[in-house]
Amino acid sequence: MAYFTIEMHDDVAVVWLDQPDSPVNVLSASMLDDFKNLLDEIESNPRISGAVLISRKPDCFIAGADIKEFLAMQSSEEAEQLSREGNALLLRLENLSKPVIAAMNGATLGGGLEVAMACHYRIASTGKKTAFGLPEVKLGLLPGGGGTQRTSRLVGLRNALDMLLTGKNIYPHKAKKIGLVDELIHPEGLLQAGIASVKENRKHKPRKKSLVDKALEDFPAGRRFVLKKARETVLRKTRGNYPAPLKILECVETGLEYGLEAGLECESKAFAELHGTEACQNLIQLFLDMQENKKLKHTDGLQAVETVGMIGAGFMGSGITEVSIRNGYDVVLKDISLENLGRGLKTIWKDLDKLVRRRAMLPVERDRTMAKIKTTLEDKDLADSQLIIEAVFEDLELKRKILAASEAVTTADTVFASNTSSLPIGEIARDAKRPENVLGMHYFSPVPKMPLLELIVTDKTSQQARQQAINVGIDQGKTVVVVHDGPGFYTTRILSALTHEAMRVIAEGVPIEDVDNAMKDWGFPVGPAALLDEVGIDVAAHIAKGALGDMFAQRGIEADDTPQKLAEAGLLGRKASKGFYLYPKKGRKTVNTDIYRFFGGAERKPMDKAEIQDRIALAMINEAMLCLQEKIINNAKDGDLAAILGLGFPPFRGGPFRYTDRMGADKILERLKTFEERFGVRFKPADILVEYAKSGKKFRADE
Secondary structure, three states: OEEEEEEOOEEEEEEEEEEOOOOOOOOOOHHHHHHHHHHHHHHHHOOOOOEEEOOOOEEEEEEOOOOOHHOOOHHHHHHHHHHHHHHHHHHHHHHHOOOOOEEEEEEEEEEEHHHHOOOOOEEEEOOOOOEEEEEEHOOOOOOOOOOHHHHHHHOHHHHHHHHHHHHHEHHHHHHHHHHOEEEEEEEHHHHHHHHHHHHHOOOOOOOOOOHHHHHHHOHHHHHHHHHHHHHHHHHHHHHHHHHHHHHHHHHHHHHHHHOHHHHHHHHHHHHHHOOOOOHHHHHHHHHHHHHHHHOOOOOOOOOOOOOOEEOOOOHOOOOOOOOHHHOOOOOEEEEOOOOHHHHHHHHHHHHHHHHHHOOOOHHHHHHHHHOOOEEOHHHHHOOOEEEEEEOOOHHHHHHHHHHHHHHHHHOOEEEEEEOOOOHHHHOOOOOOOOOOHHHEEEEOOOOOOOOEEEEEEEEOOOOOHHHHHHHHHHOOOEEEEEEOOOOOOOHHHHHHHHHHHHHHHOOOOOHHHHHEEEEEEHHOOOOHHHHHHHHHHHHHHHHHHOHHHHHHHOOOOOOOOOHHHHHHHHOOOOOHHHHHEEOOOOOOOOOOOOHHHHOOOOOOOOOOOHHHHHHHHHHHHHHHHHHOOOOOOOOOOHHHHHHHHHHHHOOHOHHHHHHHHHHHHHHHHHHHHHHHHHHHHOOOOHHHHHHHHHHHHOOOOOO
């Protein structure tokens, strides 16, 4: 057996999981064959009284299934067969007469957790890398190895739905509390605890239920109520764009109503159906692209970055500091006042303390992490930083001044990065002594949660500076997309095209809520008007007045000074409690009808939802094409990653380029030409789109 090694401890078989030539264990068709042989050996060997499943991989039990193998399947029938075979094996494991203990340290995810749930007893280490989850829903799938069935039986219906429908990680203490694991132990004692559990023939004990849980889970009416509410929540959040959550609910309900075998049958069929959906294919490709992106990191011949200098302790600066210290970097945090530094430290402490309260971090880890920050008011204290990031107000002269002050106290090798969403890096570096060390690191708010880092390089940026910034970004947990300098770079530029068209639609008399709802129905997490309120209408006005606005004007696109007028009127968005919406201290936001005086008056009229969606989405997509044509982005994959992870482009649609491939470049071109005839030059198709439509070429080679 290639994947397993059996080591006897008296009459206990310790089964070491150790996939050859891989840093982690993953489930695959070949591993299932080995697993069948393993069960044969445990079952038939009279010397074996029971077994412990444990991994030799550091910080990984089983990390899930082999996604590439799944993506390579030619038919949904193959997917269904894989699920059936997996379910048959795990059902056999569950019904084995000899006890099998799962002893888990590190990542126990997807199919790995399904294997563990089929065991008779589960022990987890309290190691900081130990985590449990069923993330299949994030890939447009459902757990195909009994996960929709055993989860609710172990942790109860409400906890199970929370795991299945969100795909979030569960950490050891929470896992013990809800009944997902039976016992916690320090990593060093995991093997001994597993052996002792076999010898004592320990069995899983059902968790104690509260009266509420009993009412909602033990009676059909209660279960139907929980499932009905879950279905309503799913439809409200996904607007029907993601089929996987609804299939998960169907499988859970089938199992609870008709038993385990019926539930497993439903699961295998649903697994196959989801395999064939575009949403699944696009979400899996997004996952693979993100994994591939991590390979950008390398340290060959580079000076190691140990200390990051952070200038600015505001919301962005404190967020960048947090992701840096949580991932091993020391940070020198500089600001112009002690009050600002204090607020920044308080923000970081609150975030870390939340992890402690969730028992995802120990108090001593929190304290050690906070100790990695040194605060200062003096530029000289930045001297030993290998990378300096500034996150101050979007003012060109201010950023130049900060760059000059940093260069005065640092070495010739120190990299300087500006966290800016729109100011050209070349302009910031105009007077730099060492322009080869200057680049942009555009983080997204809130920094600890947003996965994208847009890294901007100029023609003068050295390969060494670029690589050091990439390495730091990946260490911070970000997906790093390298783009070239230009007005608005990539993300701000294509977002500006989207919001500009949205305001044009509103100016034609369409109600704000119709525009936002149409784009949420198309798959965006928030509508463009609500997004402008969140970003700040004054920020949008500032961007529109700069180099980005000049670029659009040079293309003959008529300038829209509405954001400036709104900002001058104090309609700044959420931070001013009024913008496109009103934000009362209590209650939900409502449309600010007063804002219509800037958009042609109070009288509103409907527009076909599909036209709203096409106009706004295609404005963004065409701008993405222009960015590829002008080599702002290096390839279509980067364009898709940045649009999805930074701007909320619907993941199930695959990004602007993958979406164009799926729809057909000729169809996108035809629609843009129609809009160009009706609305003018702002819809003029990118030359590269015309070329690809004519040749039939795909933007994504993996499509």
